[in-house]
Amino acid sequence: MNAPATLFTNQVAALLWPSLLAQHGAExxxxxxxxxxxxxxxxxxxxxxxxxxxxxxxxxRCLIDSRDLPRPxxxxxxxxxxxxxxxxxxxxxxxxxxxxLVVKLTxxxxxx
Numbered sequence: 001m002n003a004p005a006t007l008f009t010n011q012v013a014a015l016l017w018p019s020l021l022a023q024h025g026a027e028x029x030x031x032x033x034x035x036x037x038x039x040x041x042x043x044x045x046x047x048x049x050x051x052x053x054x055x056x057x058x059x060x061r062c063l064i065d066s067r068d069l070p071r072p073x074x075x076x077x078x079x080x081x082x083x084x085x086x087x088x089x090x091x092x093x094x095x096x097x098x099x100x101l102v103v104k105l106t107x108x109x110x111x112x
Contacts, residue, residue, distance in 0.1 A: 014096030033076035041068050062101045
């Protein structure tokens with residue numbers, strides 16, 4: 001995992017994390033590629049990713065605290081949020097333990 005060298009992701013995000021979760025957090029079930037699941041993990045989902053032509057589109061970003069999982073997140077994991085399932089496409093780690101995941105809506109239900 002790459003650790004972006006920005007002040008916000010490496011220091012400020014960790015300090016604000018409890019307040020951000022209280023205001024914008026969602027609860028979801030995180031599934032590891034090996035088959036284990038972690039239920040009730042909290043994170044923040046942001047619809048859309050830069051460069052996508054449709055909003056909301058197929059891709060989104062999800063911020064999570066990697067310390068809530070038994071191992072760091074990685075591609076091939078997936079997340080259930082509400083009635084939707086998102087595949088983890090890529091993970092950017094930070095020095096503070098908060099990871100930015102690019103996730104892709106599973107299947108073709110996003111095409112409306």
